Amino acid sequence: MRIAIVGCGYVADMYMQTLPGLDGLTLLGVFDRDPDRLATFASFHRLHAYPSLDALLADERVECVVNLTNPRSHHEVSLRALESGHHVYSEKPLAMTMAEAEELVTTARARGLALAAAPCNHLSDVVQALRQEVASGRLGRPLLAQAEMDDGMVSALDYPSWRSLSGAPWPAKDEFEVGCTMEHAGYQITPLVALFGPVRRVTAFSALLLPDKGAALGAKDLAPDLSIGVLEFDGGMVARLTNSIIAPADRSLRIVLERGVATLSDVWEYHTPLRISTTGSDLRARAQRFAEKKLSAVMPKLLFGRRVPVRHARQVPRTQGGHRMDFSRGIAQLAAQVERGAPALVGPELALHVTEVTLALQSPAAPGQAQVMRTSLPAP
Ligand SMILES: NC(=O)c1ccc[n+]([C@@H]2O[C@H](COP(=O)([O-])OP(=O)(O)OC[C@H]3O[C@@H](n4cnc5c(N)ncnc54)[C@H](O)[C@@H]3O)[C@@H](O)[C@H]2O)c1
Structure with missing residues (x-):
């Protein structure tokens, strides 16, 4: 699939790092509304720089637009791309409101175009291995997920010095105004709904705990820097998801099933270990091991569980x-779906549902009140 990138900022360099080795993608060129950034990025990566978005969209060879602009530009750029007949792969969130997200999905459907949004970490081999463990039924029914998406107290870090490979600064003002929930919740919601199906209700709390962190940047109307939500799935499972740029970094996901616990240490990391512990629920066996005084031998497994061997199709x-995050895998998946009829692992329904759950976490209807989700997905 012939692609073109719009938005040549901080994340675009990470796409450039993960594009090599993915089959079937040809990058024709790039565009950014900031001419200096466009020139720097295009020359750093030796890419064709389109002089305008119109010029990019008028290039008949371009089949898919990869939208790596800031979240508040996603709707505008994706809509232009769809309306001019292009498939779209967008960074997350799909859009900043449900009305905008739904307009994109309706436009894509009406024109028979593909539309999908990041994150794509549910495509990792380790999440697929987790899917197999759950589907095998060995551990029983999934009951509870404990999902953390804490990124540390970012405002206390030296973020003004952070630069991408080609020199783009980390967009702190934008990040603080859009908020960590809109930016990051999808990394937990996407694997959860891909594995366990749609969310029926969300009960959430969100707050802005550090309101002055953007003052020096001229940031206004900062978004919540903490959200905590309870997600009730159609299948009966419950998840507790915390997002923050307050608490120490923790991106772990724990799935508690009837007969064990499956843990991913870091959902941003495509090579993160998957550990299964079956001891917690089996008190009798644990008591017997204690009695047999073999505690020291079994202690690591008792604490962390057995590591499930995972075959990685590609070294990310x-x-x-600092992470092994395969940003471009979602584009390759979209191309495989369009061109080779591969199973639909990314698409508009998934992106829309993840957006609705994310918005419910960021802006709860009323404290303590459950919000019923309007969108859904086929059961996995
Ligand atoms: N920064 C990260 O570490 C990171 C990681 C993963 C995903 N993301 C996501 O990637 C996206 C981009 O984030 P970023 O950090 O690269 O931001 P950024 O500000 O560094 O880059 C965005 C670029 O898009 C350009 N742009 C904005 N609106 C445009 C428009 N209408 N037309 C053309 N160009 C436009 C800007 O000029 C800028 O150069 C966001 O959706 C963000 O959530 C960021």
């Missing part, structure tokens, strides 16, 4: 962000 490069 470590990006400038």
